[in-house]
Amino acid sequence: MELAAHTWQELEEYLEETSLALVPVGSTEQHGPHLPESTDHTIAEALAQEAAERGDYLCTPTVNIGVSPHHKQFAGTMWVDAPVFRDYMESLVRNLTYHGIDRVVFVNAHGGNVEHLQEVGRRLYDDEVAYSVEWMWDNSIPDLVDDLFEQNGPHAGPKETSMVWYIEDNVREEKLEEARDGGLVDLEDAETMKHGARTFYDAVDNSGNGGFGDPTDASAEKGKQLFEAASEQLVHLCDWMAAQDAEDLMPASRVAERSE
Template identity: 40%
Template sequence: MTLLAERTTTAAADALEAADVAVLPTGSTEQHGPALPLGMDHMAARAFARRAVERTNESHDGATAVVLPTVPVGVSVHHRQFDGTLYVSEETFERYVAETLSSLAEHGLGKAVVVNGHGGNGAALRRAARRLRDDRTAFAPPWNWWDAVDDLADDLFDEEGGHADAMESSLLWHLREDLVVPDELEAAEEGASEGWGETVQGAPTGFDTIDFSESGAVGRPTQADPEKGRELFETGCDRLVTLFDWLAERPLEDCWPRAHK
């Protein structure tokens, strides 16, 4: 596996020249209820990115990828009432990601996948991707792991979910058993809401997580199981490798916006 931060500048030159795709893991450091650690999201993103790159680089007929350092703090202001949560503004996060990938493009690698572990980063990542594409600087679509495995999660769990739920708890239980507190899953669920947010007659009235979840969790974390987490992880990695291959085969010129007719 090629981790850019562990290369010297001379070794980095060779790694970047050989790479088809760069991979930028992004996440957050924020509350995930009483059973999961604050770093859940960036740990998940890093694990997906590293395992998928390891697999794709082992293949002799697939893409070659390089992993960039993980961005561990994201857009998490809606969790700010819970202890330990760190956050930056959407504007700061968008600019940071865009400028990081722009600096990479200066070294000749203009195709990337942002492997994202936090839903709150989504809007900023889409704007960054559009900005980089419109400027013809880089093509960097964001990949949310939960979206990639939503069909499997529907089969595995009976929940609407959304945060520190059975899906997230299962995944991290598989990846970092030492950081999950199984005895607290029941407490997390007792104070959780069924789904994300709160509305009155169609109007959103819950802007912060604490407005609708006392524990910080959303969903049914007691359904969590590490074996189900393994299934989620392996399936997500399969699909991420396929995305790497698709992007590697696509000429950069075909990634830019189409001209107006």
């Protein structure tokens, strides 16, 4: 059920029977010359809505802007500071708990959000407010991603290109070769580690046009495979979380109490 599409009376009845919500989280940032800046939140929203429909779970509106300062040199990229993002996401979940939600899946499609969503989950867990987990779609299907693409890349590569192609057919096909040739195809060619230290902070330091991997290897057909497989994994995660007793999802008792 999409929360924003229903009235409060319809939601009041629905929320009496559910305890889990999916919160799609993405970004608005450059994705090379061939993909729209909506790429991450488009993917997150599509997956969350699909899983919510398949499993009859609640899906909230999408958080469209995340932690993206590492893409700031490219026109149009938007971001919020990491502490602000963490506080906002924590407040959002606390709002959901007011309505009876006690477990949340952050359906994430932006790598820059990962550590911050995990920190939010830790805060809520430690306070015994809610059980929240960060779920990154491509991390749920790593073998399929590796099988489909020889040079995937972590950003604006063939996996994201394929997903956008399938979800909304919004790929600049005439720009695919430019994205490959002007970007960084193989991460091993990036000279960004010096004596054990990572020496870069911004994407432009590695890729002149913001693309990574080989997007010419993308297709809508591959996007469908990725979307179906990731959706299935997300539904399985939601089913598992929904089946747990609430107290089992909260922190265990203190050591002294457990040893009695």
